[in-house]
Amino acid sequence: MEKFSRYPLSVSLLHWLLAVALTGNLVIGWLLDDREELVILHKSIGIAILGLVLIRLANRVRVRGRVPESVNRAGTPAHFVETAVHRLFYALMLAIPLIGWMKTNAAGHAASCFGLFSLPALIPKNRELSHLLGQLHSLTAYGLAALIGLHVAGVLAHRVFKARNILPRMLPLPLRRPDRQAHAPE
């Protein structure tokens, strides 16, 4: 079987684009404070994120045979945590904007993306549900922030405790070394 030392360019481009968009929208979310222009911007970026995550998932399935092996040995606790974190990332990247969309509908508004189009209403207006979905949106957003911390700590832990820099595996540099390695990863 062929060994790959890095993620395909499409995976890394989508990884970093979404890392910036998600972190940015987390910060905007915490700064909202009922400011209309910020709320419009936050919802628009959030809807764009939802679209990008769907593209990312479809692309990840497309290239599934061309990704590098995990840096953690199968069956180890580190491998279990890594898999759980990556799956939870995908679940939250889908759930958070979906809940935001539903919260907006429950508050009686349409979820609009940069004034270009509006998403269909998923649920009718309902004040109580709107409040509940707002809390769930906030809670899941905190979960995402915590997961980002854990994820970055994992990358750093490999550097510090295993003297292995895994960052290049996800770097989208066009000039990076070839993807295929003659030798197996250590």
Ligand code: HEM
């Ligand atoms: C919102 C922020 C982020 C999310 C949602 C995210 C998500 C993910 C996911 C799901 C993977 C698994 C690969 C895949 O299937 O797509 C991954 C891999 C990776 N991420 Fe992130 N990531 C984020 C931020 C970061 C940051 C800030 C760093 C910098 C330290 C980073 C470094 C990496 C690296 C190096 C890998 C490859 C791990 C390996 O060697 O297998 N990520 N990320």
Ligand code: HEM
């Ligand atoms: C992945 C993308 C998103 C992230 C990371 C995110 C994150 C956040 C955060 C951190 C807050 C502040 C919560 C708090 O005050 O504790 C927030 C609030 C809010 N978000 Fe999002 N959001 C996203 C997508 C969306 C989308 C797509 C919509 C609607 C179309 C939306 C609608 C809202 C609304 C209406 C609030 C105010 C909630 C309230 O005050 O009850 N969000 N979001």
